[in-house]
Amino acid sequence: FEVSPLQKLRSQYSPKIPKALRCGWKVIKGANTQAERDGGQIKEMFPHTYGLPMIHLEEGEMVNALKDGINIGVILSGGPAPGGHNVITGLFDGIKQLHESSKLFGFLMGPDGLVNHNYIEITKEIVDKHRNTGGFDMIGSGRTKLEKPEQFDRGIEILHKLNIRAVVIIGGDDSNTNACMMAEYFLQKGENIQVIGCPKTIDGDLKNEDIECSFGFDTATKVYSELIGNIQRDCLSSKKNWHFIKLMGRTASHITLECALKCQPNITLISENIQAKDWRINDVVNYMANIIAQRAAEGKMYGTALIPEGILEFLPSFRVLIDEINEYLSSPQGSHLEMVMKREKVRFMSIQLSEDSSKLLQSLPYEVALQLLEDRDPHGNVMVSKVDTEKLFVGLVAKRLEEMRIEGTFSGKFSTQTHFLGYEGRCAFPSNYDADYCYSLGRTAVALIADGLTGYMATVRNTTHPADECIAGGVPLTKMMYMERRGGQLVPVIKKSLVNVDGKAFEYFERHREKWALEDCYNYPGPIAFYGPRQICDEPTLTIRLELDS
Numbered sequence: 001f002e003v004s005p006l007q008k009l010r011s012q013y014s015p016k017i018p019k020a021l022r023c024g025w026k027v028i029k030g031a032n033t034q035a036e037r038d039g040g041q042i043k044e045m046f047p048h049t050y051g052l053p054m055i056h057l058e059e060g061e062m063v064n065a066l067k068d069g070i071n072i073g074v075i076l077s078g079g080p081a082p083g084g085h086n087v088i089t090g091l092f093d094g095i096k097q098l099h100e101s102s103k104l105f106g107f108l109m110g111p112d113g114l115v116n117h118n119y120i121e122i123t124k125e126i127v128d129k130h131r132n133t134g135g136f137d138m139i140g141s142g143r144t145k146l147e148k149p150e151q152f153d154r155g156i157e158i159l160h161k162l163n164i165r166a167v168v169i170i171g172g173d174d175s176n177t178n179a180c181m182m183a184e185y186f187l188q189k190g191e192n193i194q195v196i197g198c199p200k201t202i203d204g205d206l207k208n209e210d211i212e213c214s215f216g217f218d219t220a221t222k223v224y225s226e227l228i229g230n231i232q233r234d235c236l237s238s239k240k241n242w243h244f245i246k247l248m249g250r251t252a253s254h255i256t257l258e259c260a261l262k263c264q265p266n267i268t269l270i271s272e273n274i275q276a277k278d279w280r281i282n283d284v285v286n287y288m289a290n291i292i293a294q295r296a297a298e299g300k301m302y303g304t305a306l307i308p309e310g311i312l313e314f315l316p317s318f319r320v321l322i323d324e325i326n327e328y329l330s331s332p333q334g335s336h337l338e339m340v341m342k343r344e345k346v347r348f349m350s351i352q353l354s355e356d357s358s359k360l361l362q363s364l365p366y367e368v369a370l371q372l373l374e375d376r377d378p379h380g381n382v383m384v385s386k387v388d389t390e391k392l393f394v395g396l397v398a399k400r401l402e403e404m405r406i407e408g409t410f411s412g413k414f415s416t417q418t419h420f421l422g423y424e425g426r427c428a429f430p431s432n433y434d435a436d437y438c439y440s441l442g443r444t445a446v447a448l449i450a451d452g453l454t455g456y457m458a459t460v461r462n463t464t465h466p467a468d469e470c471i472a473g474g475v476p477l478t479k480m481m482y483m484e485r486r487g488g489q490l491v492p493v494i495k496k497s498l499v500n501v502d503g504k505a506f507e508y509f510e511r512h513r514e515k516w517a518l519e520d521c522y523n524y525p526g527p528i529a530f531y532g533p534r535q536i537c538d539e540p541t542l543t544i545r546l547e548l549d550s
């Protein structure tokens, strides 16, 4: 096969789009906006893009068309998320509908492509090959931060050369903050180049009152939930293992919560909940060990535990330890660690830390301690996806259970398997939800561009309803911003959304977690369905259903 049978069939799927995008639209401007917080400072930093009105599209009477073609550029930024290709196909179809001679250029491997002038023209042939496929491989992605005037100036050179009128940046909170900086810079320099953002990340943390969901979250959580369901069935079939499963999602626990709602495992840790209760690592370990002991008392030496990737950063002692390591590594002496031999690194770092952090680092399994010292992301932060947190918890819980055995509160076996579900969900074929949502975002971005708008994020709302009732529009990027302290400095950023422990989705989980802990209430969501009844194929996440529909 040149392509798999499923890919062939999926390429013929026509994403469902809001009514206004089907034939013609009118751009309706709403009230002027203010920043999420710190309006004064944000306004000062973004004088041209601050306070813009909300936008939504309504059905118009005629097919929108332009007298001449327009050229637009697109950049994929950060980790892949299912549906990215559909944003691009939506952009392509949208500009071609405006004028047949319009062109779409893709900058290669993320923001670097714009700065280094690496690009391709995205042709119909390329687009058709990628319709409804997962991945970002059409043009690649990267994590370079696009934030410096020199980078914007390099961008301007190539944008002029290609006669590009607008750039669409598909990324998460930070990439979209930078999209806004670029929009502002272009306006300050009198450049007639628009910048539009699109909300991407499997982590699900780019959401707020205007953005129902970041794309990719739906598909990734469906992939993980299928796998967790399968593990749970194995668990119930052989009744011999505890499965500790770490789930991706850098900081927020949205992915873990959604998978818990879908699969009903025995233990679920939600970082935001742990922080709200001011728990220390011992509290977490005791919580887990008590459930394991209670199940063991009923003869159940098996179970499943979901652990969010970012949990360590929500535990006070680890937070301090990670901050101290980050600080040391970003200091002028930081590079010394590289010269130290692998087996000496932990001891060397311990000397640089406060007494408590030093003790904590040395108490960790050597591999885990090393992982905290190794790779850093472009912001200088520890890469939590590389830390074997699930193994750390297995070790700590096993130790606690041995103590409980001596105390007489645990008897039985604690045999374990560990898993990390992350990368396998980021490039899956997008679910119908993500395929429709992303294609609509691409088409919406074109409508915003055609109207001359800049400094906006494309939005599609009402996504738990049939496409006919979805509302396309745009939210000013500055509306989502506030000032945050990063690296010792106050900087404007788009607010990241964490799990709301007072929200409906968490509240539902909280009501059921005890029952799920002791009984075997496992659910088996099965694979993503692309064809069949709507309640299986088009079903959004439980998080979004509980948050928006209940």
Ligand code: FBP
Pocket (backbone or CB within 6 Å): 077, 078, 079, 080, 081, 172, 200, 201, 202, 203, 248, 249, 250, 309, 384, 385, 426
């Ligand atoms: P984005 O925020 O860029 O979408 O990336 C999300 C993510 O998948 C996180 O969940 C994870 O911690 C990180 O990327 C892993 O990064 P990398 O791909 O660089 O290993």
